[in-house]
Amino acid sequence: MNKANLEQSRKDTRERILDAAERMFMQNGYDGTSMRLVTGAAGVNLAAANYHLGSKEALMQEVLRRRLEVINQERLRVLDEAETKASGKPLKPSVIIDAFFGTLLRVAADQKAGGDTFLRLLGRTITDPSNFIRTFMSGEYADVLERYRQAMFRSLPDVPKAEIVWRFHFMLGAASYAIAGTGTLQLVADWQVDEGAVAQNKNLLPRLMSFLIGGLRAPLPQIDDGNKTVWQ
Template identity: 50%
Template sequence: MSERATLQTSELILDAAEAIFAADGDTNASLRAITAKAGVNIAAVNYHFGSKDALIRAVLERRMGMLNQERLRLLDALEAADEPPRPSQIVDAYFGTLVRFASSRDPHARAFTVLIERIVTDPSEFTRAIVAEQFAHVLERYREAFYRAMPQVPRAEVTWRFQFMLGATSYALLGTRHLGPLFGVEEPQQRALDLLLPRLMSFLLGGLRAPLPESDQQDRPT
């Protein structure tokens, strides 16, 4: 079974790596732990992927494509409509997609959400570069969609608020398992995720539509 087996072990490794990277971090996770969880030999990683770095890249690229695809699909639909999309619709297309991904019944998808959120704040130049490279064009399209939907707000202001929204969403997702104890919040996991989206949406839109800070005339129009 030369071909079936290859796919089998490759995906066994990818699944195990996804889970262990999410739990322990990418540099902290050892190939021995990953291959043990996958039930394959250590050398299989280098045979199928070439190196640990290549494995990390493969794990990330496998799922980021899904996120990108869904986000672009929703944005295309919004922009194809008669009326120009409203900010709340863009926010839902971008952040709602991620939260729904995190709320998925698929434990692999849930693990990946934690992984991707962590990597954005990671110190490793290598992993952040992968994420940036994969997300760049989607972020660009959404940023421009926000610009068009909020023409009265200076672009620098919109960019910052986009970034703030990313942070709030990141903590919302990481929080249910990492920050929760810090707050004493103890809602059941799945229920917390179900309630999360409307709560997060209210907050994001409130922040996005907040009055501009005083005396913030940009002095350097781009």
């Protein structure tokens, strides 16, 4: 075995662990997934997971990081591109929303394998209670969220910033639940029948986009502080 093959072999084991972990975490959640389950699914020795990844927490972080890195860099790139094209003018809300949520679904659909699995893992992880996951995700998203927040503020100068933040939260929730693919309440009958249904489903993105933009542009509610501006 030459050096390249050795390198390949090492990489294979590590990535097989990551791929299996992604699948198991998606299906069973973090606490519901054991190292034995992961290494069993990956077809490697139990100790290999700790050897290559360090710990269960580090394994989870790497599962999330390796894909979020690609997605969030692309999110920044697309936003940069849109702002360059707009040459200083504020972006339309729909452009920002598509750059954020559309990029997520497009990148996931592009991945050779695991894109769909990751989407559903992400949809569940976003509400995970465990502390180290919340901390890690905050860090991974910090830059992207700050840039998109500013873009939204510029895009909607007449809307109170608190209102924008709230609606961004609602959008995140709607998108997360949809890509999680199967919440507790299985309303869409053919969900989870096909493993690759979420990312492959080309109808999800336009459906989601319509809903999100509709929600974002809805008339502002009447709030205690007397703000009655209609958002249009």
